[in-house]
Amino acid sequence: MTSSILVTGGAGFIGANFVLEWLARHDEPVVNLDKLTYAGNLDNLAAVANDARHIFVRGDINDRALVERLLAEHQVRAIVHFAAESHVDRSIHGPEDFITTNVNGTFHLLEAARAYLAACPQAQRARFRFVHVSTDEVYGSLGPTDPPFSETTCFAPNSPYSASKAxxxxLARAWHHTYGLPVIITHCSNNYGPYQFPEKLIPLMILNALSGRPLPIYGDGRNIRDWLYVTDHCRALMRVLEAGRPGETYNIGGWNEKTNLDVVHALCAILDRLRPEGAPHARLIRFVADRPGHDRRYAIDARKMQRELGWQPDESFDSGLSKTVEWYLAHQDWVARITSGAYRQWVEKHYGTQVAS
Structure with a gap:
């Protein structure tokens, strides 16, 4: 039987981009397991809707029996684990969902993988990989002159979201060291690009600016993030899956430290050029009260990825941001469906509360 890879959360922003990029580069099928919460969107996968290599399953990573069945039925030789609640503001107002998905869900996925491998022949076990996709937020906050986060930086999470990811x-590390599960952990910086749900900074600012609504920036706007174009992240993960060493951690960053204010001004400049009728868009910027526990600075040292796996980002911040703005301008129908509630109604009409496969 042909092998496949299992992608969890593959209808979300990064997961969907990974599925699309994988199928553009590989013939190996993808089993895509996604619960289709508010951020999971089958519209993201419309380009592969009729591709026999894409097997979509609506389901929960906490459903261990379902995961074990999928692993066995599809002869899965790797798991790429994206499924997570990922928005800091939502974690502040409702942390329980983050524990349920990010902690309990990862536990059940690790256990399902362990049970599956125990029944596999030795050659299949040796080939198997579990790539656990995490975030730079587990490392906490950096001072203005601190060196970037490396793979040996101590964890110091400051929000319910980052604590759940930490x-x-x-768990992923322990399952490798205790049970020999071939886990590889990655920590990425802030992703941006096509199909990002418009609660995150860049798509939110694009859509607000196009509608003439205020562009709200927390605090003084000087919080710094490292920005990584999503396709560069997907290529890095493919390289980790191909050549990464089990038990290792790899930091994936874009070498693009920017303040939130700088990002918004850059977006406004692009929109001024592409949509001059709304210019100057920067007039819409408004500063709002800072959120609790807002980390001041993140920065990723991605030299290990370059040194060991030969990866580096293709996109500069300027090129990636231009591509992102142009994508949102060209996909107003996607934006309208994701923000109107019509998409949620469609999911419930077609799937109801049942797991479909």
């Missing part, structure tokens, strides 16, 4: 990282 917990899942510890």
């Amino acid at each position: 917990a899942s990282d510890h």
Whole structure:
């Protein structure tokens, strides 16, 4: 039987981009397991809707029996684990969902993988990989002159979201060292690009600017993030899957430290050029009260990825941001469906509360 890879959360922003990029580069099928919460969107996968290599399953990573069945039925030789609640503001207002998905879900996925491998022949076990996709937020906050986060930086999460991801990282590491599960952990910086749900900074600012609504920036706007174009991240993960060493951690960053204010001004400049009727868009910028526990600076040292796996980002921040703005301008129908509630109604009409496969 032909092998496949299992992607969890493959209808979300990064997961969907990974599925699309994988199928553009490989013939190997993808089993895509996604619960289709608010951020999971089958519209993201419209380009592969009729591709026999893409097997979509609506389901929960906490459903261990379902995961074990999928692993066995599809002879899965790797798991790429994206499925997570990922928005800091939502974690502040409702942390329980983050524990349920990010911690408990990862535990059940690790256990399902362990049970599956126990029944596999030795050659199949040796080939198997579990790539656990995490975030730079587990490392906490950097001072203005601190060196970027490396793979040996101590964890110091400051939000319910980052704490739940740190917990899942510890589980993944422990399952490797205790049970020999071939886990590889990655920590990425802030992703941006096509199909990102418009609660995140860049798509939110694009859509607000196009509608003439205020562009709200937390605090003084000087919080710094490292920005990584999503396709560069997907290529890095493919390289990790191909040549990464089990038990290792790899930091994936874009070498693009920018303040939030700088990002928004750059977006406004692009929109001024592409949509001059709304210019100057920067007039819409408004500063709002800072959120609790807002980390001041993140920065990723991605030299290990370059040194060991030969990866580096293709996109500069300027090129990636231009591509992102142009994509949102060209996909107003996607934006309208994701923001109107019509998409949620469609999911419930077609799937109801049942797991479909």
